[in-house]
Amino acid sequence: xxxxxxxxxxxWPFRLERRATPSAAMRLASPLIAGxxxxxTGLIVFLILGQDPLVAFRVFFIAPFGGSYEIGELLLxxxxxxxxxxxxxxxxxxxxxxxxxxxxxxxxxxxGSAVALFGSESLxxxxxxxxxxxxxxxxxxxxxxxxxxxxxxHTNEILVSLMLVYIAQQLLGYLxxxxxxxxxxxxxxxxxxxxxxxxxPALVEGTRVTGALIMALVLAVLAWLFTAKTxxxxxxxxxxxxxxxxRYAGFSDTRNIWLALLVGGGMAGLAGISEVxxxxxxxxxxxxxxxGFAAIIxxxxxxxxxxxxxxxxxxxxxxYLGGEAAQVELQLPSSITGLFQGSLLFYLLxxxxxxxFRLRRIVRAVAP
Amino acid sequence: MNLDxxxxxxxxxxxxxxxxxxxxxxxxxxxxxxxxNLGVEGMMLVGAVAxxxxxxxxxxxxxxxxxxxxxxTALSLLFAFLTLSLQTNQVATGLAxxxxxxxxxxxxxxxxxxxxxxxxxxxxxAGLSDLPVIGPLLLNYDLPVYxxxxxxxxxxxxxxxTHTGLRLRACGESPTVAHAIGAPVIAIRYRAVMFGGxxxxxxxxxxxxxxxxxxxxxxxxxxxxxxxxxxxxxTWKPLRVLLGAYLFGGVTVMQLYAQGFxxxxxxxxxxxxxxxxxxxxxxxxxxxxxxxLLNQPASLGxxxxxxx
Numbered sequence: 001x002x003x004x005x006x007x008x009x010x011x012w013p014f015r016l017e018r019r020a021t022p023s024a025a026m027r028l029a030s031p032l033i034a035g036x037x038x039x040x041t042g043l044i045v046f047l048i049l050g051q052d053p054l055v056a057f058r059v060f061f062i063a064p065f066g067g068s069y070e071i072g073e074l075l076l077x078x079x080x081x082x083x084x085x086x087x088x089x090x091x092x093x094x095x096x097x098x099x100x101x102x103x104x105x106x107x108x109x110x111x112g113s114a115v116a117l118f119g120s121e122s123l124x125x126x127x128x129x130x131x132x133x134x135x136x137x138x139x140x141x142x143x144x145x146x147x148x149x150x151x152x153x154h155t156n157e158i159l160v161s162l163m164l165v166y167i168a169q170q171l172l173g174y175l176x177x178x179x180x181x182x183x184x185x186x187x188x189x190x191x192x193x194x195x196x197x198x199x200x201p202a203l204v205e206g207t208r209v210t211g212a213l214i215m216a217l218v219l220a221v222l223a224w225l226f227t228a229k230t231x232x233x234x235x236x237x238x239x240x241x242x243x244x245x246x247r248y249a250g251f252s253d254t255r256n257i258w259l260a261l262l263v264g265g266g267m268a269g270l271a272g273i274s275e276v277x278x279x280x281x282x283x284x285x286x287x288x289x290x291x292g293f294a295a296i297i298x299x300x301x302x303x304x305x306x307x308x309x310x311x312x313x314x315x316x317x318x319x320y321l322g323g324e325a326a327q328v329e330l331q332l333p334s335s336i337t338g339l340f341q342g343s344l345l346f347y348l349l350x351x352x353x354x355x356x357f358r359l360r361r362i363v364r365a366v367a368p
Numbered sequence: 369m370n371l372d373x374x375x376x377x378x379x380x381x382x383x384x385x386x387x388x389x390x391x392x393x394x395x396x397x398x399x400x401x402x403x404x405n406l407g408v409e410g411m412m413l414v415g416a417v418a419x420x421x422x423x424x425x426x427x428x429x430x431x432x433x434x435x436x437x438x439x440x441t442a443l444s445l446l447f448a449f450l451t452l453s454l455q456t457n458q459v460a461t462g463l464a465x466x467x468x469x470x471x472x473x474x475x476x477x478x479x480x481x482x483x484x485x486x487x488x489x490x491x492x493x494a495g496l497s498d499l500p501v502i503g504p505l506l507l508n509y510d511l512p513v514y515x516x517x518x519x520x521x522x523x524x525x526x527x528x529x530t531h532t533g534l535r536l537r538a539c540g541e542s543p544t545v546a547h548a549i550g551a552p553v554i555a556i557r558y559r560a561v562m563f564g565g566x567x568x569x570x571x572x573x574x575x576x577x578x579x580x581x582x583x584x585x586x587x588x589x590x591x592x593x594x595x596x597x598x599x600x601x602x603t604w605k606p607l608r609v610l611l612g613a614y615l616f617g618g619v620t621v622m623q624l625y626a627q628g629f630x631x632x633x634x635x636x637x638x639x640x641x642x643x644x645x646x647x648x649x650x651x652x653x654x655x656x657x658x659x660x661l662l663n664q665p666a667s668l669g670x671x672x673x674x675x676x
Contacts, residue, residue: 008555012453016673097459149647153655158406158459159597160650163643166590174636293470296463333478335585338471342410345464346446349456357455 009362016357026355031301031308034347035315041343051330059329060322070321072207076279078317079209080105080271080288082216082310084295086223087267089304091260093227094236095243098261100146100161101268102292103168104139108269109276110172111138113283116198116276117180117191127197131273132215139269140262142168147261151254157261165292176285190284200278212274217310219267224306232259268292289320290338297345316341375504377625382513385617387412387571387579389516391595392602392609393523394567399599400527401560402540404669406462407447408568409592410469415440415572417477420583423485429577433512436573437566443469444565448558455671470586480583488512488578512574517610519567524606536560540665543672553672568592590643597646601653603663612649619645 039061046056064070084101091098098104112135116127123130146160173189182192200210227233232255239246239256247253271291276283298316302309323337391408398405419436423429447465450456488510499507527533536556538546543553575591576583594616602608623638631638654660 008552008558016455099463145647149651153651154657154660155647155650155654156600159593159600160647162593163590163597163646166643167640170636170640174634177636178634293467297467300460333475335471335474335478338467339475340471342464342468342471345460346450346468349461349464350450350454353454353456 013362014359015362016353017360018357019355022356023354026351027303030351030355031303031312031348033351034301034344037347037351038340038344041347042340045336045339049332051332056326056330056332059325061318063325064318064321068204069207072204072209073321074314074317075209075213076207076317077320078313079213079216080275080291081295081298081316082220082313083212083267083271083274084264084292085298085302085309085313086216086220086306087264088295089299089302089306089309090223090227090233090236091264092240092299093304094240094256094260096257096260097158098143098146098161098264099158099296100143100163100165100292101264101271101295102288102290103161103165104142104265104268105272105275105288105292106165106168106172107142107272108135108139108265109272109283109287110168110175111135111141111269112273113180113191113194113276116194117283121195124197127195128200128277131198131277132270135269135273136266137269139265139267139272141265143261143265143268144258147258150261151257157257161261172283172287173285176283180283182282188284191282193282194277198277199281200274208279210274210278212270212278215270215274219270220306220310227306236260268295294320294341297341300345301348319344375501377621378505379509380621380624381614381617382509383579383617384620385613386513386516387574387591388595388598388613388616389610390512390519390567390574391571391592392598392613393519393606394564394571395595396599396602396604396606396609397523397527397536397567398560398564399668400540400604400665401536401557402543402665402667402670402672403448403451403557403561404458404462405444405447405465405561405564406459406596407443407465407469407592408564408595409588409590410466410473411440411443411565411568412469412572412575412588412592412595413473413586414443414469414476415569416576416587417473417480417572417583418569419573420480420483420485420576421476423577424480424483427486429486429488432577433570433573436576437569440569440572441562441565444561444568445558447565448561451671452554452557452561455673458669458671466592473587474585477583477585481585483583485577485581485583487581488574510578512570512578520606520610527606537665539672540667543667543670547672547674553674557672568595571595594642594646597650600660601649603653603659604665605663615649616642616645 043053043057046053064074084105088098088101112131115131115134142164145164146157149155149160150157176189176191180191182190200212203209203211235251236256239251275287280287294316298309298312302312319337319340323334326332326336327334391412395408415436418439419432422435423432443465447461450461451458490508490510493507527537535546535551538551539553539556547553575587598609598612601612620642623641626638
C-alpha cells in the first residue's frame with residue numbers, strides 16, 4: 001500500500017470482496033433497504049423542520065392510502081411514471097441512456113392534443129384511440145432525434161435527449177401562449193378544454209383513474225414478454241451486460257439504440273397524452289411535475305424489471321402525494337418530494353453494491 | 369450595428385460564459401482523471417442556493433462564494449464515495465446527484481425565492497475602466513470573471529506541466545498502469561471529483577449572485593448539462609473549453625438582444641437556441657468517431673478497484 005493511501009484507509013478501513021456469485025436475495029432486498037433508509041431520512045428531515053416526526057410520517061406515507069379516492073390518486077399518479085419507466089428500463093438494460101423522457105412526454109402530449117383540438121368534431125369514437133396513437137408517435141419522433149444523431153453521428157444520447165427536454169418545454173410554452181391559446185381563456189396560457197369525446201373517462205366512479213392505468217399494466221406485461229421471451233429483447237440484454245460479446249455475436253448496436261429510444265419515447269408519449277386527456281383535460285404550460293425524470297428513479301428502484309417497475313411507480317406516486325399532503329396539512333414545501341426521490345436513488349445505488357460485493361474489515365498483518 | 373451596440377453584447381457574452389467556464393473546467397479535470405460526473409447541474413444548483421442563503425445571512429459575497437463551493441464539494445464527495453469507494457455505476461450515480469441536487473436546492477431555497485441580493489460588484493480600476501472601448505470591454509468586470517481566466521491557465525499548467533497533473537491523466541487513461549507505477553488512483557480521483565464539485569459550486573454561486581442576482585427553483589436552467597457538453601466539444605482540452613464557453617455565452621446573449629433588434633421570432637424559439645446549439649455542436653464534434661476516440665480519456669466512466 002503506497003503512502004498517500006493511508007489516510008483514506010484509516011477513514012475507511014474496509015475492503016470490498018467480490019462475492020462468488022451475485023446475491024439474488026440482495027437484488028430484491030436492496031430496494032427495500034433503500035426505502036427504509038429514505039423513510040428514516042424523512043424522519044430526520046421532519047425533525048429538523050420542527051415537525052412531530054410521527055405526525056408528519058403519517059401524513060406523508062400513510063394517509064395517501066386513506067380511502068378509495070386516495071388510492072385512486074395513487075394509481076393515477078403512478079400511471080405516467082409506470083409508462084415512462086417501462087420504456088426507459090428497456091434502454092437502460094442495453095446501456096442506452098435516454099434521460100429525456102420528460103421531453104418525449106411533452107411532445108407526445110402536444111401531438112395527441114393536436115388530434116383532440118382539431119379533429120374531435122369529425123372523429124367521434126375514434127378520437128381517443130387516434131390521440132393515443134398520435135401521442136405515441138410524437139414521443140417516438142422526439143426520441144428519434146437522439147437515436148438518429150447517436151447512430152449516424154455518434155453523439156451522446158444522454159446530452160441530446162436532455163437538451164431536447166428544454167426545447168420541448170419551450171415548444172409547449174409557445175403553443176399555449178400563442179397559436180393554441182384558448183381565445184376565451186382570459187389570456188391564461190392554456191388551450192381550450194378538450195371535447196367530451198377527447199377525454200378519457202374515469203374507470204371507477206368516485207376516482208379519477210382512467211383506462212391509461214389498464215394500458216400501462218398491459219404494456220408492463222408486454223415489456224416483460226419482450227425482454228424475457230423475444231430474441232430482440234435478448235440481444236439488448238447481451239448488449240448491456242457484455243457489449244463485446246454482443247458485437248462478436250453480430251448483434252447490431254444501431255438496431256438496439258433505435259429500438260430502445262423508440263420504445264422509450266413512445267411510452268413517454270403515451271404517458272403525456274394520457275395526462276392531458278385524463279386528469280388535466282386540456283393543454284397547459286406545465287403538464288408534468290417531472291414524471292419523466294422521476295421515472296429514471298422508478299426504473300432503477302424497480303430493478304429494470306417490468307413488474308418491479310409497477311411496484312416502484314406506486315412508491316414514487318406515494319412520494320408525490322405525500323409531498324402534496326405535507327404542503328396542505330403541515331405547510332411543508334412540496335419540493336420535499338424531490339429530496340426524497342433523489343435520496344431514494346442514492347440509497348439504492350449504495351445498497352446495490354452488496355449484490356456483487358461484501359464488505360470486509362481490513363486486518364493488518366503487522367501492527368504499524 | 370455600431371460599436372455602442374456591440375460592446376454591451378460582448379460584455380454580456382463574457383459574463384454569461386463565466387459560470388460555464390468554471391463548471392466545465394472543473395468537470396474537465398474530473399473527466400481527465402477518468403470519472404464521469406453527470407451531477408454538474410445538481411451541484412451547480414446546490415452551490416447557487418447555498419451561496420445565495422449565505423450571502424443573505426452574512427451580507428458578505430466572499431462568504432457566499434465559499435459557502436457555494438463547500439456545499440457543492442460536499443455533494444461531489446457523496447458522489448465520489450459512491451462511485452469510487454462503493455463502485456456504483458457512474459452514469460446512474462451522476463443522474464441521482466442531479467435529481468437530488470434539484471430537489472435539495474428547491475427545498476432549501478423555498479424561502480429565498482424573490483428576495484433581492486446585492487450583485488457582485490464590478491471592479492473599477494481608477495482611470496483605466498473609463499478608457500474608450502478597452503475600458504468597458506476588458507477592464508470593468510467583477511472579480512470572478514478575471515479569476516475564471518486565471519483558472520484556465522492554472523488548469524492548463526496543472527494538467528500539462530506538473531507531475532501531479534501527469535499522474536491524474538494517467539488515472540484517466542489507464543488506472544491499472546497508474547496503480548502499477550504507484551499512483552494512488554482512488555485518492556487522486558477523489559480529489560479530481562471534489563475539484564469538479566468546488567468549481568460547479570463557484571459556477572452556481574456566480575449564477576445566483578452575479579449573472580441573475582436572485583434565487584428561483586431550477587435557476588441553472590440546464591447550464592450544468594451544457595458544461596458537460598462543452599467538455600466533449602472541447603475534446604477535453606482546457607483552451608477549447610474557454611473558447612466554447614464564450615461561444616455559448618454568445619448564443620445565450622444573442623437570444624436576449626435579438627428581440628431588441630427587431631427580430632420577429634417568438635421568444636420561446638429564441639430560448640431554445642442554447643440547447644439547440646449544444647446539440648448541433650455535439651454533432652459537429654462527434655461526427656468523426658476518431659475525434660472522440662483519440663481525445664476522450666480512455667477509461668472515462670469505468671470503475672477501478674485496486675484490489676480486484
